[in-house]
Amino acid sequence: MPSNSVKVFLTEFDGGIFGYDVQVMNENATVGDYLAALEDFQTKTLADCKGCDGCCHERAPLTLADFYYSEYYQQGGRKIAAWLAEVADLQFFGQAADLTIRRTADGACHLLDAAAKCCARHQYRTFTCRSHCCLPKSERAEALRAAIINAGEDELLRRLLAELSETGAMDFLPGKARLSGADAADYAANGFSRLPGERWREARLAEIADAALWRELQQA
Ligand code: SF4
Numbered sequence: 001m002p003s004n005s006v007k008v009f010l011t012e013f014d015g016g017i018f019g020y021d022v023q024v025m026n027e028n029a030t031v032g033d034y035l036a037a038l039e040d041f042q043t044k045t046l047a048d049c050k051g052c053d054g055c056c057h058e059r060a061p062l063t064l065a066d067f068y069y070s071e072y073y074q075q076g077g078r079k080i081a082a083w084l085a086e087v088a089d090l091q092f093f094g095q096a097a098d099l100t101i102r103r104t105a106d107g108a109c110h111l112l113d114a115a116a117k118c119c120a121r122h123q124y125r126t127f128t129c130r131s132h133c134c135l136p137k138s139e140r141a142e143a144l145r146a147a148i149i150n151a152g153e154d155e156l157l158r159r160l161l162a163e164l165s166e167t168g169a170m171d172f173l174p175g176k177a178r179l180s181g182a183d184a185a186d187y188a189a190n191g192f193s194r195l196p197g198e199r200w201r202e203a204r205l206a207e208i209a210d211a212a213l214w215r216e217l218q219q220a
């Protein structure tokens, strides 16, 4: 059930194109409020994806939320590194590590049922998948989604590095050797960092959006 803290609504852009916009109605609005409002909007406004798997061939960053959504966690697993070994690809852009959902050789998400063109593990899909609407979006809606996903990926990396520094287990992903030079402190703390991981939904949007975006999000 969405709160009234975040509003997601249809709007008409220049050129008569319809899409969606996001407005924050409460300074304490959280990531959970945002996702609930977006999911409610999707349910009421959009058709389901049956017959299309377009998004499942695109890069999907992994975030802290995805550890808790995962089949691995829900079946009792508690090690981020062990989960990533099952589901993630690790790449580097310069010094920055990038964790994404693992792709098959043809570039599809490994959870895609290619014959049926649908997600084979829909209940465990990622935050990136859940927060995607098949509609154009306003600049502030796009910027907010990107800020949450980036903060969630940074926080996943921070917690992975903290876990690895305790366990010393680095043998989990191709490319992991470069992670051994990184430190959890290399990833700036954000709105997710002060919470126990499983309470990621309580992260405040005000601690994730930068000041300019936060002002824009509150405008009618
Ligand atoms: S959201 Fe993605 S998978 Fe669903 S209909 Fe749109 S392009 Fe296809």
Ligand code: SF4
Binding pocket: 055, 056, 057, 060, 101, 109, 110, 111, 112, 113, 118, 119, 120, 121, 122, 124, 125, 126, 129
């Ligand atoms: S998790 Fe499911 S919905 Fe998301 S990209 Fe993979 S197959 Fe598609």
